Amino acid sequence: MTKYNHLYSFNYDYHHSDLCKLESRQLFDVAEKDKLLFSNIKVDPSSSPFIKKRVDIISSSENYSELIKKIKKENIRIDGFKIEYLTLDGDTIEYTDKLKKLRDVGFCIESPPDYYNPSITFAICFYENVWYFGELINQTTDWLKHKSKPYSYSNSISINIAKTLVNIASKGDKSNKILDACCGAGTVILEGCISGFDIEGCDNNEKVYQHTLDNLSYYNYKANVYHTDIKDHNKKYDSAIIDLPYNHYSKTNDNLLSIIIESTAKLSPRIVIVSIEDIEPIIKKSGLKIADFCSVEKRGKLKFARNIWVCEKENHTD
Numbered sequence: 454m455t456k457y458n459h460l461y462s463f464n465y466d467y468h469h470s471d472l473c474k475l476e477s478r479q480l481f482d483v484a485e486k487d488k489l490l491f492s493n494i495k496v497d498p499s500s501s502p503f504i505k506k507r508v509d510i511i512s513s514s515e516n517y518s519e520l521i522k523k524i525k526k527e528n529i530r531i532d533g534f535k536i537e538y539l540t541l542d543g544d545t546i547e548y549t550d551k552l553k554k555l556r557d558v559g560f561c562i563e564s565p566p567d568y569y570n571p572s573i574t575f576a577i578c579f580y581e582n583v584w585y586f587g588e589l590i591n592q593t594t595d596w597l598k599h600k601s602k603p604y605s606y607s608n609s610i611s612i613n614i615a616k617t618l619v620n621i622a623s624k625g626d627k628s629n630k631i632l633d634a635c636c637g638a639g640t641v642i643l644e645g646c647i648s649g650f651d652i653e654g655c656d657n658n659e660k661v662y663q664h665t666l667d668n669l670s671y672y673n674y675k676a677n678v679y680h681t682d683i684k685d686h687n688k689k690y691d692s693a694i695i696d697l698p699y700n701h702y703s704k705t706n707d708n709l710l711s712i713i714i715e716s717t718a719k720l721s722p723r724i725v726i727v728s729i730e731d732i733e734p735i736i737k738k739s740g741l742k743i744a745d746f747c748s749v750e751k752r753g754k755l756k757f758a759r760n761i762w763v764c765e766k767e768n769h770t771d
């Protein structure tokens with residue numbers, strides 16, 4: 454039985470499966486399987502659109518009675534606790550048995566519980582013949598308020614993709630300084646702000662730049678946004694995100710895309726590039742190494758896909 458500190462559970466629509474796996478490879482160095490993942494790396498579920506729960510494992514055992522003994526030994530005394538039974542892939546325990554097990558665990562904790570307004574939530578679950586008990590951290594849904602931001606465009610990315618781009622770019626490291634190089638209406642910046650990342654943006658279009666400022670102030674977020682062409686921007690970042698302009702919205706061409714990518718590469722050693730075109734040859738020509746990739750279809754629209762490349766500067770030593 455391998456010992457890990459955390460168990461993560463994921464949820465997503467079928468068309469986001471590859472994107473969730475890309476995110477988990479970048480956050481945990483391994484892709485989730487059966488919407489589950491064990492890791493010693495600690496990630497806040499609320500910073501991901503896909504991580505729904507994290508269990509900080511306190512005790513585990515292949516034997517249920519053994520687990521109960523271990524929980525008792527922990528001498529947990531926290532007023533207002535609550536316990537949830539997490540049903541994971543392959544768990545066929547009957548409902549009444551689950552309730553009994555919740556009671557068993559409850560009796561191990563010598564404090565009054567509070568089901569409706571808990572001060573702490575614990576979880577018990579069973580996966581691949583092992584019982585786990587730990588503290589449960591649920592994803593909060595505050596970020597969904599960004600769906601009603603004042604300004605949005607038909608070419609703006611969804612808040613789910615925006616949120617995961619911040620995680621993929623930063624590898625979940627909140628000390629990262631992140632740039633959204635073509636920020637449009639600021640969809641990515643809003644997700645960075647709510648998750649507590651240090652994120653800035655720039656855009657060369659004055660109207661959309663103003664809309665980013667308005668979107669940020671609507672939610673009371675503080676983030677630097679620059680009305681500038683990326684080729685004239687000169688601050689340094691740990692990671693960057695480029696949601697490249699589309700041919701049918703901006704008069705662009707391969708040369709302009711190269712300039713955007715190469716200019717961003719001067720500012721950051723790690724760049725996540727998003728495009729609806731296959732621009733792999735342009736990325737390779739710019740001297741960036743492609744470390745990971747996925748393609749995200751729009752639900753129900755087989756012919757519309759967003760490609761996401763995780764790129765690193767070759768020979769980067771900092």
Ligand SMILES: C[S@@+](CC[C@H](N)C(=O)[O-])C[C@H]1O[C@@H](n2cnc3c(N)ncnc32)[C@H](O)[C@@H]1O
Pocket residue numbers: 606608609610634635636637638639640641655656657658661681682683684696697698699703713
């Ligand atoms: C696909 S949109 C980004 C949409 C954005 N992610 C959102 O969700 O609102 C691409 C943006 O790149 C900006 N852009 C194009 N060329 C640029 C350049 N050279 N420097 C900075 N921004 C640029 C455009 O003004 C446009 O807002």
